[in-house]
Amino acid sequence: MKDFHHKTAVVTGAASGIGRAVATRLAHEGMNVVLADIERDALAAVVEELTDTGYSAIGIPTDVSKWDDVQALAEQAVGVFEAVHVVHNNAGVVTAGRIEELSIADYEWVLGVDLWSVIYGVKAFLPLIEKAGEGHIINTASTAGLVATPHIAPYNIAKFGVVALTETLARELAVRKSPIGASVLCPGAVNTRIVKSERNRPVASQATHKGSAEEDRFVTFSSKLLAEQGLDPMAVADQVVHAIRMNQFWILTHPDWKRVLQERVAALVADDALSSGFGG
Numbered sequence: 001m002k003d004f005h006h007k008t009a010v011v012t013g014a015a016s017g018i019g020r021a022v023a024t025r026l027a028h029e030g031m032n033v034v035l036a037d038i039e040r041d042a043l044a045a046v047v048e049e050l051t052d053t054g055y056s057a058i059g060i061p062t063d064v065s066k067w068d069d070v071q072a073l074a075e076q077a078v079g080v081f082e083a084v085h086v087v088h089n090n091a092g093v094v095t096a097g098r099i100e101e102l103s104i105a106d107y108e109w110v111l112g113v114d115l116w117s118v119i120y121g122v123k124a125f126l127p128l129i130e131k132a133g134e135g136h137i138i139n140t141a142s143t144a145g146l147v148a149t150p151h152i153a154p155y156n157i158a159k160f161g162v163v164a165l166t167e168t169l170a171r172e173l174a175v176r177k178s179p180i181g182a183s184v185l186c187p188g189a190v191n192t193r194i195v196k197s198e199r200n201r202p203v204a205s206q207a208t209h210k211g212s213a214e215e216d217r218f219v220t221f222s223s224k225l226l227a228e229q230g231l232d233p234m235a236v237a238d239q240v241v242h243a244i245r246m247n248q249f250w251i252l253t254h255p256d257w258k259r260v261l262q263e264r265v266a267a268l269v270a271d272d273a274l275s276s277g278f279g280g
C-alpha cells in the first residue's frame, strides 16, 4: 500500500511500546487510527495525546485473547471509519521459567495473547481489508519466532506460530494475486514495558503462577538489556511503515540477527547440533 492518507489502521497493544509507536507513526501518515488495548487508562491517555495533536484516533478497550472482543473491535472500527485497510496484530506478553516449572496457565495466557489473538485478528480483519480493496496485515512475532530462546517456551511457541501463520497468509495472498500485503515483524530488543507483562495477567492465571529463580533472572537480565540497548520503538515503527509501503514480508529490526539465522539454517542443512547463538 503506497498511499496512507485518510485510510484506516487498527493497532493492538497500542497503549504502550511498539504498538503505541506504530499507531502514532500511522497517524503521522494521515491515517485514521483505531487503538486497541486491555489497559484502559493507558489507552485513553495515548488516544488523548493523539487527538490533542489533531490526529484522527479512537481507542477501543479490547482483550485480544478473546474472539468476541476482536470481532467487536472489527465491527466498531468499520462502524466509525467505514473501512479498514491496515491491521497490526501486535499485543503481546511474556513469562519465563524452565519447562518443568511452567504451569498450564502460563501456556494458556501467553498463547492466548500472543498467538490466538493473531489468528483472531487475521480471521476478523482479512475479509474487511479485502472489501476495502487494498491494504496490509502486519503481525508481531519476535526473533524468538525464528530461534528458540531458553526459559520462555510459551513465548517461543506462540511466536513461531505467528511466523507460520503470516508466511501462510502471504503465500496465499500471492497465489491469488491479491492487492493486500502481509509482513511479520521480528524485533530483537526494543525499549518497551514487555518485561512487565505480569501487569496484564488475568487474576485466575495469577493464582497458579508460582514464579521461579529463572523468571527472576529473566526479568533482571531483560529489563537491563531493553533499557540500555533496546531500540527506540519509533525506529521500529519507521520500519513497519516502510514495509507496508514496499510490501516487504520480513521485518527484522536488528540486522545482527542475520548471522544467528544463518548459523541456524547452516546447522539444519548440515544435520548438525543446535547452533549456540540465541538472544532475548
Ligand SMILES: NC(=O)c1ccc[n+]([C@@H]2O[C@H](COP(=O)([O-])OP(=O)(O)OC[C@H]3O[C@@H](n4cnc5c(N)ncnc54)[C@H](O)[C@@H]3O)[C@@H](O)[C@H]2O)c1
Binding pocket: 012, 013, 014, 015, 016, 017, 018, 019, 036, 037, 038, 039, 062, 063, 064, 065, 090, 091, 092, 093, 113, 114, 140, 141, 142, 143, 186, 187, 188, 189, 190, 191, 192, 193, 194, 195, 196, 197, 200, 226, 230
Ligand atoms: N520489546 C521487545 O524487545 C520485543 C521483542 C520482540 C517482540 N516484541 C513483541 O512486540 C509486541 C509489543 O510489545 P512491546 O514490547 O511493545 O511491550 P509493551 O508491554 O510495552 O506493550 C504491549 C501492549 O500489549 C497490551 N496487552 C497485553 N495483553 C493484552 C491483551 N490481552 N489484550 C490487549 N492488549 C494486551 C499491553 O497492555 C501493552 O500495552 C509484543 O507482541 C511483543 O511480544 C517485543
